[in-house]
Amino acid sequence: MxxxxxxxxxxxxxxxxxxxxxxxxxVLARKGxxxxxxxxxxxxxxxxxxxxxxxxxxxxxAWVDEGYRRWLLDDATAAxxxxxxxxxxxEHMVAVENTPARHNMVVCxxxxxxxxxxxxxxxxxYKSAPYRSRAVRDPRGVLAEFGVTLPESTEIRVWxxxxxxxxxxxxxxxxxxxxxxxxxxxxxxxxxxxIGTGLPEVPERTR
Amino acid sequence: MTYETRADLGGRPGYGPVVPEPxxxxxxxxWEKRALALTLAMGATGEWNLDMSRxxxxxxxxxxxxxYYAIWVKGLARLLVQRGLATDEEIATGxxxxxxxTVRRVLHENEVAETLAKGSSTLREPAAxxxxxxxxxxxxxxxxxxxxxxxxxxxxxxxxxxEHVRGVHVFPDANAQGLGEQPQWLYTVTFDGxxxxxxxxxxxxxxxIDAWEPYLEAAP
Numbered sequence: 001m002x003x004x005x006x007x008x009x010x011x012x013x014x015x016x017x018x019x020x021x022x023x024x025x026x027v028l029a030r031k032g033x034x035x036x037x038x039x040x041x042x043x044x045x046x047x048x049x050x051x052x053x054x055x056x057x058x059x060x061x062a063w064v065d066e067g068y069r070r071w072l073l074d075d076a077t078a079a080x081x082x083x084x085x086x087x088x089x090x091e092h093m094v095a096v097e098n099t100p101a102r103h104n105m106v107v108c109x110x111x112x113x114x115x116x117x118x119x120x121x122x123x124x125x126y127k128s129a130p131y132r133s134r135a136v137r138d139p140r141g142v143l144a145e146f147g148v149t150l151p152e153s154t155e156i157r158v159w160x161x162x163x164x165x166x167x168x169x170x171x172x173x174x175x176x177x178x179x180x181x182x183x184x185x186x187x188x189x190x191x192x193x194x195i196g197t198g199l200p201e202v203p204e205r206t207r
Numbered sequence: 208m209t210y211e212t213r214a215d216l217g218g219r220p221g222y223g224p225v226v227p228e229p230x231x232x233x234x235x236x237x238w239e240k241r242a243l244a245l246t247l248a249m250g251a252t253g254e255w256n257l258d259m260s261r262x263x264x265x266x267x268x269x270x271x272x273x274x275y276y277a278i279w280v281k282g283l284a285r286l287l288v289q290r291g292l293a294t295d296e297e298i299a300t301g302x303x304x305x306x307x308x309t310v311r312r313v314l315h316e317n318e319v320a321e322t323l324a325k326g327s328s329t330l331r332e333p334a335a336x337x338x339x340x341x342x343x344x345x346x347x348x349x350x351x352x353x354x355x356x357x358x359x360x361x362x363x364x365x366x367x368x369x370e371h372v373r374g375v376h377v378f379p380d381a382n383a384q385g386l387g388e389q390p391q392w393l394y395t396v397t398f399d400g401x402x403x404x405x406x407x408x409x410x411x412x413x414x415x416i417d418a419w420e421p422y423l424e425a426a427p
Contacts, residue, residue, distance in 0.1 A: 014236055017277055021238040023301030024280065025245055027293055031307035033252060037316035039244035045323060046243065047233055087326035088247075092373070109217030109359050111261055112275065117326075121233060121243070127275045129222040136361060136414050137218045137404055145225045156412050160217065162357045163393055163417035164329040165373055191230045 051120035054085045055168060056189035058118055060182045062095075063173045073097060076168065080118060090117035090166050096159065097170040098196075103154050104169045105143075105196030107135035108161040115166035119194060126195065136160055146197045169196040177203060210353045214265035218361035218404070242276040246283050251314035251322060255286050258383035262355035263289075329377040331390035338392065338420055343369045345396055346426040347418065355383035358422045362414075366426045367398035370415060378419055391419040 028034045058080055062069040072079040076093035080086070093115060096104040108114065109132045114122040125131050134142050139156045143149065150156070159167045171193040177185060180203065192198025216222070234240050250260065264282035267273065273281065287293040290308075297304050314322060339345060349364030357379050373393040381389035400412030 013274060018238045021241045021280055024298055025241055026301035027297045027303055030303040033310050033313060034248045035313060035315045038248055038314050038319050039241065041316050041319040042244040042247050043240045052230055087324040091326040091328045110214055110357060123228045125225050125228055129216050130225045132216040133219045133222045139412060140409060142225055146227055158414045160414060160416045162359060164376060165417050
């Protein structure tokens with residue numbers, strides 16, 4: 001439960017920011033710097049088209065197609081573009097693969113760098129001070145808050161996205177998923193598993 | 208020191224737990240959607256670059272107490288005023304009082320999909336060979352410069368190894384100051400957790416940053 005004062009602060013920010021952004025949009029439109037219709041198209045793109053299901057398709061393909069997996073590890077930008085996911089905040093993609101010996105986790109301690117074409121816009125926690133401060137220092141503690149515990153012997157490899165390279169984690173394929181279609185496999189791939197703060201879901205019948 | 212970033216959070220104590228969020232939650236208020244779209248649309252005018260907008264945000268006095276999209280809105284307002292595109296009064300009231308300035312480009316509805324899909328590569332042609340190769344030991348600059356930079360504080364004055372050479376990229380330290388792109392070789396440099404956090408750090412931890420060549424010197 002948020003504290004009453006926090007709730008009050010949240011509400012006043014909401015009202016203040018709502019007014020502020022309306023005013024900003026209206027002056028920018030009146031000055032002819034923006035096309036208000038373009039704003040709607042931008043919002044729609046990130047609400048409906050550009051999100052973590054794109055990345056899930058990339059991961060599922062890498063799980064079933066060894067040639068694609070090798071291409072993805074060798075030249076992620078091209079391999080991801082071949083599925084139609086390109087552009088803003090994904091110009092220089094690198095895919096990093098989890099193994100029993102190594103778990104990868106991605107952060108941007110300086111701002112909120114994130115691979116938009118494959119994961120969409122970052123979740124609030126990814127942009128927040130707790131994650132940005134602790135991911136590089138106490139990643140096991142952070143993982144525990146996501147309900148993930150890894151063996152002590154597993155190396156935790158954290159990638160701080162300080163430049164324009166964007167990282168996509170390829171999580172390990174869940175056990176006993178042989179013969180499952182690529183589409184169903186993609187549905188097991190969670191957003192958090194592609195950031196490295198979660199694991200893919202395990203299909204119902206093998207639980 | 209006159210330049211102070213408030214966004215360099217890696218390793219700092221006291222921020223409490225991470226609060227996970229379901230995947231379908233994209234925005235938490237209508238104004239956040241507009242803030243995102245306004246920031247992208249104004250970025251497309253070409254009146255400033257990505258490094259300038261990061262610099263405008265990270266130096267906001269109320270960075271720490273503002274929500275993420277509030278930081279974007281305040282950073283955008285700042286850039287607009289700095290470049291004479293709008294005044295504080297216009298931004299506060301929504302009324303156009305001064306005549307508009309001609310911007311380099313206006314992003315139109317029918318150009319959005321193509322613009323997003325194209326992105327904006329920071330890769331440039333090398334002008335000189337890379338100074339370091341994979342496996343080289345390197346030490347990062349110890350001093351915080353008096354301008355925007357992308358070398359995080361926790362990784363200053365630390366020794367690591369070059370794990371990947373990423374090509375030549377636009378150098379944010381110069382680009383943010385309007386000094387041109389001054390492209391530099393970019394490396395993924397990996398550090399042992401204990402090099403960063405001391406002997407009681409997690410021995411199974413390794414952390415990398417992406418570091419431009421001027422951030423690095425050869426280490427013995």
